[in-house]
Amino acid sequence: MTTDDADVATRVASFLGGEPQRNEGGGGGLAHEVLTSRESVRILLDGPDAVAARMVLQGIKGIIHECDGVEFLSPEEKKGQPCGCPPLFENRKLAAKNGRSPMPSIDITFRIAAAPALGPFHFMTTSWQMAAQLSDLLNALERVDGPAVCDLTMELVVYTTKTGRSVCYRKPVVTVLGTPDTVAPEPPPPAEPTPAPAPSAPRRKARPAPEPTTPPAPQSSHSVNVDAVLLRRAAQVLGTGDHQETVIAALSEIVAGRQQTTELARLREDVERIAAIAGQALQGRDYSLT
Numbered sequence: 645m646t647t648d649d650a651d652v653a654t655r656v657a658s659f660l661g662g663e664p665q666r667n668e669g670g671g672g673g674l675a676h677e678v679l680t681s682r683e684s685v686r687i688l689l690d691g692p693d694a695v696a697a698r699m700v701l702q703g704i705k706g707i708i709h710e711c712d713g714v715e716f717l718s719p720e721e722k723k724g725q726p727c728g729c730p731p732l733f734e735n736r737k738l739a740a741k742n743g744r745s746p747m748p749s750i751d752i753t754f755r756i757a758a759a760p761a762l763g764p765f766h767f768m769t770t771s772w773q774m775a776a777q778l779s780d781l782l783n784a785l786e787r788v789d790g791p792a793v794c795d796l797t798m799e800l801v802v803y804t805t806k807t808g809r810s811v812c813y814r815k816p817v818v819t820v821l822g823t824p825d826t827v828a829p830e831p832p833p834p835a836e837p838t839p840a841p842a843p844s845a846p847r848r849k850a851r852p853a854p855e856p857t858t859p860p861a862p863q864s865s866h867s868v869n870v871d872a873v874l875l876r877r878a879a880q881v882l883g884t885g886d887h888q889e890t891v892i893a894a895l896s897e898i899v900a901g902r903q904q905t906t907e908l909a910r911l912r913e914d915v916e917r918i919a920a921i922a923g924q925a926l927q928g929r930d931y932s933l934t
C-alpha cells in the first residue's frame with residue numbers, strides 16, 4: 645500500500661503488518677509504501693459506486709480507445725457511440741492479446757475496515773478475472789445497501805498447462821461479507837500451524853481444531869486434484885489398468901531404479917491411503933476419473 649503521508653504508512657503497517665519504507669517503485673508518485681505479507685485485507689466499500697471500471701487501450705501518446713465494452717466513454721465527440729468491441733468477454737480478452745483492443749481498467753475505492761479513518765485507498769487492477777466477476781460484485785454491493793465489509797484477497801493460482809508448463813500468479817478477488825454491524829472489521833487470526841501428522845496418520849488439509857465442547861465437524865473439506873489426462877497417458881506408457889495401479893507403477897519405475905525397496909513399500913502404502921481419502925472425498929458426488 646502506498647501513501648504520501650508517513651503517519652498513515654506507520655498506521656497501515658500496524659494494522660496490516662510490514663514495515664513502512666520509501667516508495668522506490670513509483671506507485672503514483674506517493675512517497676511511502678508498506679509491503680504487507682497479508683494475502684487478504686478486510687475493507688469497506690461504499691456501495692457499487694466504489695467500483696469504477698472501464699476498458700482502455702493505451703498508446704504511446706495516450707488513450708486510443710476508452711469504452712465500457714459496448715460504447716465509447718471518450719473522447720467527448722464519440723461518447724455513447726458503439727465502440728465495436730466484441731460482445732463476448734472471451735473474445736474481448738483474445739482481441740486484447742494482440743495489443744489492439746482495450747484491457748480492463750478497474751479502480752476500487754476502499755477503506756481499511758479496522759481503520760476507516762485512514763482511507764480512502766485505491767486498488768487498481770487490469771485483471772480479466774476481476775473484470776469477469778464485476779457484475780456479481782456490483783450486485784452483491786447493491787444488496788448490502790450501504791457500506792459493505794469485504795475481503796480483498798490476492799488469491800494464489802497454481803496450475804499446469806496442457807503442454808506441461810507450470811503457471812503461478814495471483815488474482816485479485818473481492819468477497820462481499822455483509823454490513824459493518826454484522827461482520828467483524830478484522831478476520832479471525834490464522835489458525836496455529838498444526839504439528840506434522842504422525843507417519844501412520846492419513847494426511848489431510850489442516851483445519852482449525854474443533855472447540856472442546858462441540859462434536860467433531862464432518863469431514864467435508866477435502867481437496868482432491870487429479871490430472872486425468874496425465875494419468876491416462878501414463879497408463880498407456882506403463883500398460884496399467886486402473887489409476888491406482890498407474891500411480892504405483894509410475895512410482896515403482898522411479899524407485900526401483902534406485903533399488904530402494906523399503907521406500908517402494910512405503911510409497912505403495914501412501915498411494916493406497918491417498919486413494920482411500922480421495923474415495924471418501926468423492927463419495928456421494930457424481931465425480932468420476934475419466
Ligand SMILES: [Zn+2]
Binds near residue numbers: 715727728746
Ligand atoms: Zn470498446
